[in-house]
Amino acid sequence: MTKYRLHIDGDWVDPDGGEWLDTYDPYRGEPWAQIPRGNGEDVSRAVRAADRAMTDGPWAGLSASERGKIMRNIGDLVVKNAERLAEIEARDNGKLLAEMRSQLVSISECWYYYAGLADKIEGAAIPIEKPNTFAFTIREPIGVVAALTAWNSPLWFVAVKCAPALAAGCAVVVKPSEFASASTLEFAGLMKEAGLPGGVFNVVTGLGPEAGAALVEHQEVAKITFTGSDATGARIYETAARTMKRVSLELGGKSPNIVFEDADLDGAAAGVVAGIFGAAGQMCSAGSRLLVHNSVKDVFTEKLLRLAHDVRLGDPMDPRTNVGPIATPPQYQKVLHYIDIAKAEGARCVLGGKPAVGPGLIGGQFVEPTILVDVTNSMRIAQEEVFGPVLSIIGFDDEEQAVRIGNDVAYGLVAGVWTKSIGRAMRMSKALRVGTVWVNTYRTYSYMVPFGGMKRSGMGREQGIEAVNEYLEIKSVMISTDDDAPPNLFVMR
Incomplete structure (x- = not known):
């Protein structure tokens, strides 16, 4: 060694x-x-x-x-x-x-x-x-x-x-x-x-x-x-x-990734999957709360499930791998614990939700990419940072409600907004109480652009x-x- x-x-x-x-x-x-x-x-x-x-x-x-x-x-x-x-x-x-x-x-x-x-x-x-x-x-x-x-x-x-x-x-x-x-x-x-x-x-x-x-x-x-x-x-x-x-x-963060009915749903789905399952969700900017307009929520959820189903777990050194292991044993246990808490509070797991096992998944620290529905913003899974590959889906009806839910957490690090309306993009960027707003993109960093948070x-x-x-x-x-x-x-x- x-x-x-x-x-x-x-x-x-x-x-x-x-x-x-x-x-x-x-x-x-x-x-x-x-x-x-x-x-x-x-x-x-x-x-x-x-x-x-x-x-x-x-x-x-x-x-x-x-x-x-x-x-x-x-x-x-x-x-x-x-x-x-x-x-x-x-x-x-x-x-x-x-x-x-x-x-x-x-x-x-x-x-x-x-x-x-x-x-x-x-x-x-x-x-x-x-x-x-x-x-x-x-x-x-x-x-x-x-x-x-x-x-x-x-x-x-x-x-x-x-x-x-x-x-x-x-x-x-x-x-x-x-x-x-x-x-x-x-x-x-x-x-x-x-x-x-x-x-x-x-x-x-x-x-x-x-x-x-x-x-x-x-x-x-x-x-x-x-x-x-x-x-x-x-x-x-x-x-x-x-x-x-x-x-x-x-x-930390408990960041909202907000998808409106006029968004490019295929592009938004790819952004949402990368925003929560990239780095196995172990990033302060993880888009762990998906806020999606109720008129497209079911269609969008199906798109997410198809994409997430093809996410490949495995050796971080393998170029084919999309998601690696959870970095530490305590963090691994924490992620699984929060999934159990979510289920106990009434969330329904439509993908993943348990340890990932299979060929090539050695070391015992893999968690399946997990998607939860029937989540309300008052649940712990929507309020507390998990730092793992766990996505909570919450519906909304209009901009005002999206802003209210988006801001209704103790954190204020980043947010994503998916829309074809420049006016809506500007209104949402102003209304969300976060340090960074990504519009029609996610996890876009630059050493030239200031990064930091509001609130906790x-x-x-x-x-x-x-x-x-x-x-x-x-x-x-x-x-x-x-x-x-x-x-x-x-x-x-």
Whole structure:
């Protein structure tokens, strides 16, 4: 088995406690590597290294253009190592290799994008009302950033969190999920080759209550960016408030995919199936609630059943596979538990609904693509995030009702709208309380477009130019240009 070490201050080091954790291949159901079990001392070493890099090290003395060149080198190395990184992540969390190959292209382009933004961070001169006073603003890096990433897309989260942070001039300490840390550690191994000074990018792996909590609580961390569940996000937010840390939270979703009677029903059906069964439903943006106009609900459901029936489960490395395994044993049990809850509350299962077994489905962590009907929006299956391949179908009669049902959850991450009416598309985009609305498409991401949620789906934005601002402080400077006697400073001017 591969045995990884922590990446701190540009070097590979053993964990302080001398312990490692097994990391499992969810397809085969067996350990394939070991990751360090980091603790609070390891976190302190990494945070101190990051702080030194920002204050005394070479990183602090580099121009923004020089930082951008190093970040471009990182993008080049992602391209060079894309196949290896894709295979490691697919093995570590069960994501389809085909999807990871595509995602690695976006990850490299994300690093290029923020490399180009590094020297575009500008302040402004402000023509204020006070005479003989020159006022301007400058933007400075916020400080050491703690990046806590989820297990479903580790390298993507590293890119959308760390690339804008580095563009802003910050240094980072990454704490990946203990269920999928290998690809982040492999990525860290590229930093020295890229020319990144030691201490700018650190990785401390381990358990959340040990390494994760120590990182969130550390006094020298200025900013926390977290992707994960809303319950964990709320605890991080509460802890961060005690020391006034800045926080960005990208949390859960219970997203509505809304199909109107005038939609291209075949295209919408394909979008709905991909939006809930892609990545085995293990994505915060999963379209887990299908809201469909009652006049076409039965016809549309039949289209879904035909498409979903042909979804192929299997080895994530096999290009013929559409849906891989559930990434972790606890998540596997959670998905099955929610299906049982839905049935107990009166939902009717018309597809799937149980563990998937058969040739090639080894490891014991596959769930059949599941479609539930007779669902009301008050049921737990419609209100709580499942994070699995489970679709709930809910009917509606008009736009007003669709908006009301769509917004009637604690989350507000994304929504899909399927219609041929541009007017309806605009009205729905305005009325839905979510951070992203996809019209006649779904799961369409771009590192250039801000992404984040409303309500319990979080705060702050990743991706796009706005993401850099999450890692900057604005400082105002006012300089008197008056050559006469000093003013009376006891009088506010």
